[in-house]
Amino acid sequence: MSDFVEGLIYLVENSDEVLYHFRGHLELVVVAELAALAFAIPASILAVRHDRIKKVVLGLGNVGQTIPTLAILALALPLLGLGFWPSILGLWAYAILPIIVNTVKGIENVDEEMVEAARGMGMTDWEILRSIQLPLALPVIFAGVRTSIVLVIGTAYLAMFIGGPGLGVMVVGGIQAYDWAQVIAGAIPGALLAIGADLSLSRIERYLGGDGGIDDTTVAA
Amino acid sequence: MLSSVHNWLAYVDFAVEHSDRLLVATLEHIEIIAFAIAIAVPIGVGLGFLITFDDRLATAVIWLAGVMMTVPSIALFGLLIPYFGIGAPSVIVALVLYTQLPVIRNTYVGLNDVDPAALEAGEAMGMTRLQLLRRVQLPIALPVIMAGVRNAVVILIGIATIGAFIGAGGLGDLLFDGISYVRTEMIVVTTVILSLLALAVDYAFSISEQLFRLNNGEQVESSATMRLLQRVIS
Amino acid sequence: MITFEHVTKQYADGTVAIEDVSFTVEEGTTTVLVGPSGCGKTTTMKLVNRLEDPTEGTVYRDGTPLSEFDRIDLRRNTGYVIQEIGLFDHMTVGENIATVPRLNGWDEDEIDARIDELLELMDLPPESYREQHPPELSGGQRQRVGVARALASDPDVLLMDEPFGALDPITRESLQDEFLKIQAELDTTILFVTHSIDEALKMGDRIAIFDVGEVVQYDTPQAILDEPKNEFVEDFIGSDRPLKKLKVTQVEDVMSPPTEEVATAGGVADATAPVQSDGGSTVSPLEPTDTALSALSRLVASEDGRLPVVEDGDVVGTVSDEDIRRSNAGDKP
Ligand SMILES: Nc1ncnc2c1ncn2[C@@H]1O[C@H](COP(=O)(O)OP(=O)(O)OP(=O)(O)O)[C@@H](O)[C@H]1O
């Protein structure tokens, strides 16, 4: 227990250092997640429209989930080298998976009869997508976004291994230096961030009409 | 085009050249996971069973296991090292914690999935609590529990790689070496092995899950493998 | 024999399911509990195999209070067809039926033989049904398996909670007839729940009519039809009480002694021969055990005002619509 208390003391005494790494962590998460959203949503819509793209995308999604987060970051290294942007590439690649899978499934699960009815009323495919399918799929899509965010918060700890910023710098550095107080001080904010993000996002998800449950295949990072 | 063919060959070369090390690391990886699963499943199934007696406890336990799962693994290792030291023990404890959600939840769901009328019928026929569990609830829950373990194992294969950083060994070692020495072949080959390992485990578990279901007389979309297995078994 | 003595059951949430209920089910007879939904029929059943215990009063089995029995033993010796059937979907039909014999430690050979015997009895050929799983069966077939499972270890007492509910009228009718036959062969004490008065009149040696939480009348079908205790019972029987009465009355109870007229004019040989009904098909002559209702329907269809009643080739009486009317009014000839 004393290690934990020492960690808390370290956290308070070195709040500047912790805050600096916390900001680095957040930057990774925000940039990677926004980039993932910007790519994943249009890609999913394209996938829903074209069967062949859908098959490829869902297949990649399934295989992608079997690739460890560490491996994805490691793969970014030979492509872009060390630093912030390679970290973003790795995080982005992992973040898009749950969003795409959920968006495609969410849109596909919209009642076929409703789509038929809309078509009967003379809506174009685009109008159907915008005013029927997307709104109805929203809770499911949001569940994917939530999983993605929690996953990226965790995975961002690993960015340090390819020269990225974030709380991983404190934890990994602490482990290398056998400085347990520093390790704990670096672990606590990230754990709280992940838990807090998940809980608040699950609340929003429930507000949107989803179940707010946990998708246990993708959350752990 | 030529260079990609060239790369492809480089990966194969690497795999052949380092087959010994890859094999050892893969076995180590499997060993850690088998160890964690051997500890985690009895705990998770036990907890899943216990919470069937109290709905509020069930909600709390499942919630807690879910929160557990959102804690980043490096952070969790960091929190555990002071107590369990550097190396495999800390990693295994973390892996056990990460598997609790799928195992507990699926056990709980599986045990509760039994038609209440069937439970009442069993009770009315004079089954004891234990007989009811063994003859009615468990056979129906088993495939669901299997699915939970299957998810758990796939998750563990990924997380265990990070454990290499605190000295637990396994395929993570090769990823870290690949990063340190910027060796693309090493990273790619290891990644492929990890992914194949996960896919293989996933497949094996889904087959055994289907066998359990078939045994219960459920309708299963039978794959070619299933039909083959059925023929072998019967 | 099952005896309820001033039994009250209040559930934990405060619901009083039954209050001060007393009645006795004689050895080897069938008692039907009938009443509207939620009146406590299922609760009464569950008190018999101690799925529930009374809050007040005592239930006896052959004179011994149930509290002196071991729950598990008691249940293994009491067949129970629960309202929702509750078959084990993960087991085959055969395994379902084998459940209690297995719990009781029978030999596998004995169990096998018993499964086949019961499936035959239920008109489900073992070779095609034994290995099936319940979800593959129709509703009626599932009900039969439920009954077979309850009969498996040859229990002294059989509890049947709406065993033929959720069936179409034709299937129900035929299952009822089959079960009446089976029941005549078995020597089991049966408690049978239904909310259909017609089924109660048909299946029961005695009927307990439930209003919410209490037994308002406990009597033979005949007596209930003859003298409904109050308005509730009368309403429950319905406005076609006279017709229902004819259904539970046998021809031998209403017929007049054989008259000269029938014996001479038609001649015995003639009277016992199959007669042409108006549809042209042949029907066998009336027997003493036929219902008064079927006698009436033949009278309506025939040109004669009086039909012979035949038993083993002898005319044992005659019946006219006057006889039937008289019996329905209450005074027997
Ligand atoms: N376990 C229980 N806990 C609380 N109340 C119960 C319980 N079981 C039954 N009841 C209540 O007791 C009353 C009698 O229920 P019971 O099931 O005995 O009725 P029933 O006559 O079998 O009805 P139905 O014809 O619908 O099957 C009902 O008001 C019911 O809601």
Ligand SMILES: [Mg+2]
């Ligand atoms: Mg009932």
